[in-house]
Amino acid sequence: MSLAAIALCRRPMLVPTDIAFSPGTLTGLIGPNGAGKTTLLRALAGLSAGPGVVTLDGAPLRADPHRLGWLPADRDVAWPLKARDLVQLGLGPGAARDDTACMAALALTDAGGFADRAVDTLSTGERARVLLARALAARPAWLLLDEPVANLDPGHRLDVMAMLRGQAAGGVGVIAAMHDLDLAARCDRLVMMADGAVVADGPAAVVLADAALGDVFGVVRGQNGWERLRKAP
């Protein structure tokens, strides 16, 4: 999958970028709030009106649940759907009922226990796991996930990262925006963004050791973990 020369007219703006992703890789998108992670993911999902072109295996991207699973950061669901029915929607509009696929997807995010509960009765973290299962339901070749571990408890954050690693090992191309730099270290590749531009791109260990990290995030690794880097007056 590659995204060629995307430049959006409206803010938040993405600096013209040529970026390519390969299957079987877990790529983390990191960067401070407003860096353009969501804009890049939306552009990759084919949802931007900008002039860029997303190509998948050389051909322009076409919306298809089996090719691409996109998870927005938004955790709201308009109707009190059952978790099972919500995941079914991930198979595409009017797709035949496939409970096996839905339960398998819910199991991947440890959400099988509330398959028959209405999503408005779930906690935000539980709902986040159901929504992630929705993105996985059709077993897409590419996963574009906007903060897949946000709202999750520490155990489930690790579970989801392990699951995403498993997806990548199975050949899926996973691209996930995330804020937790310690979890980001578990990615194969990191793309660091700032002000709508890619400022570092490479193996996770290399990007996290990059001197630019301190400038981009304003944090530095100290004795007690990450500490706020005070800008010189």
Place this chain on the structure above:
Amino acid sequence: MTRLMVFLAVVTALLAAVSLLWAPGELLALSARAPDLARTIMFELRLPRTLLGLLIGGGLGIGGAAMQALLRNPLASPDVLGPSTGAALGAVIAGYFLGGGVVAMEIGGIGGAMLALALLVALAGRGAGTATLILAGVAISALAGASVNLALSLAPSPYALYDVMFWLMGSLADRSLPQLLMTAPVMLAAGAVLAAQRGRLDTLALGEDVAASLGVDVARLRWTVIIAVGVMTGAAVAAAGSIGFVGLIVPHLVRPFVAGRPGAALLPSALAGAALLSAADIMVRLPLADQEIKLGVFTALAGAPFFLWLVVRSR
């Protein structure tokens, strides 16, 4: 789901039979005394009334369900947010300028409803909150309502004024076969178009962007629903005046039985709407007052408290 549909179909059929065979004793006596008159009453009064009740009730039900699914808002419906008032305005204008024929009223009604609906979706469609939606709906409704009143105040004669006012109150009484023949194909076609969107409307529950990423052409879906609901609302208002609250309430009655799925509620909403409006039309024929209560007045009297309860519960 299937059981729900069968249950609703049986109830609807029973209510249609009651509507058709209302006052069976008198009907039987009349058919013995004057069979021609009985046949005329049956085919030229009862049949249009019953079938129009089913068609319009069904259209209001499925139209309300489709609008709620499209706007992802349980408070949306053509009669609350302006399209019905727009249809009334369109039909009144068509009546003034085009002579008030059945065809002119229907075209005017459809045009008015579609215009109001397109305006509503343009103002408050794309993921806007409930507040924006209601405010836009109130504004459109008020504008169309005031324009209807303006048209009424300019009525050429008091008789024309009475005619329009009584029609606006909503009724299925004394409707003719031509009105049925004008309304039926329009309602059935628009209903079929809406029913075909139910899978896509279910997917829309995930939001417009996710639906688009799953292969739903959201812009096309939006226009399809606007046109179909506009056509149904316009045809319903032209044939029977303003009948409020059926489109708002019916999807709420149905959705618990389809696990809250907005698209799956479409077909049961059509049947439940047909049943509810038929039941209401039987109620207004009960000899409670010297005159028949207007159907639109009755549905509003019964429906508004339900709407209030809905508002209180969702607070």
